[in-house]
Amino acid sequence: MKKALITGGATGIGKATAILLQQNGYDVYITYNQTKPDYEVNAIKCNLENIDEIESAVESIGRVDLLVNNAGVSIIKMINDITVEDYEKMTAVNERAVYFASKFSALKMIREQSGAIINISSMWGQVGASCETLYSMTKAGIIGLTKALAKELAPSNITVNCIAPGIIDTRMNNMFDAEELKEEVPLGRLGTPEEIAQAVLFLAESPYITGQILGVNGGAII
Template structure:
């Protein structure tokens, strides 16, 4: 059984990626979620409605022990399974000006994005190297590429993942494992629902917010065999916003 694991797969971009990979690949979809069981079940039902198989796997990517325990249990139950694709999508934002930022708001955002990348990817990387195949896709952000005021913590976390993407790509390329990052701009999801879309659209040359499905299309390509000569890249998907 060949599998694709999507962290933060219950809603938004994560859900769109689960559905797109179900549509465009033969992977068994592992939908990671932390707390929102109802949303995760919905994603699972939508994947199964496409005639594909999936399962839920609950753990907090920011917590090393929690991640190890959940993934070890899954591997024990599925000794023949191979995770060929990892999409590190789980993230969180706690926006605010740096001068008023609490340590907890700094730490928790870094823990989810940066430590989450480490906890999940590190668990599987030796297995991928042995199997001589893998696709690792990290969902970062325009904030990690150009920095966004009011998001020093989020920008730092995503920029850290970008650096890790470029370094790890060089370490594992010989074994047919690619490591790439996808950097969305403003995408219509729950996370951006509170934003003033009318005002922000003025900054976007494409004159609209992106759709989660558009990000999922890009991830699906990077998760496929077609993208084998692309690695260490940060692909912006932002309608033309640059600093």
């Protein structure tokens, strides 16, 4: 049975992905920090701002066949209002944690000469968003990491891909008016966490796809 590790798997996209992977035969582990999962899954408490805790989480599950770097935080502010603390927290969770979770998992995958890493970025990492400069920067960094790491790990038969979700119906977007958000999407609705999960499963089971950025955004950017 393949083992999958999903960061930030207690709610939203991470939860939907964990459930779908379980339904498809994966032994799934998730990390969580403040919010405990409300469904049956192997859960590891892990503060992703702490590199030692990330390494411990990866080591605790033994073999890693699939890593899904899902966890992320968002801050909506003008750049002149961004503090050093904002910068440190967002880059720690959205970039540094992705980098080191990938490193520690890749070490195991290289020994097995197989594996898959899937990074959850954002459409704002592709085109940028006003008042989300910091979020856009970190999500663009994930795209760059995906492309570089795909080249580096390909000789070890490890795929690295990225999903760039559009406006998804998760608690991160609860502060906005849903009807107004729908007007920004050509398909006329918000995406669901389950639709992102389907994209994760597709890439996880596609051994000849690597280094790609898959937009799941309802046509919000084309």
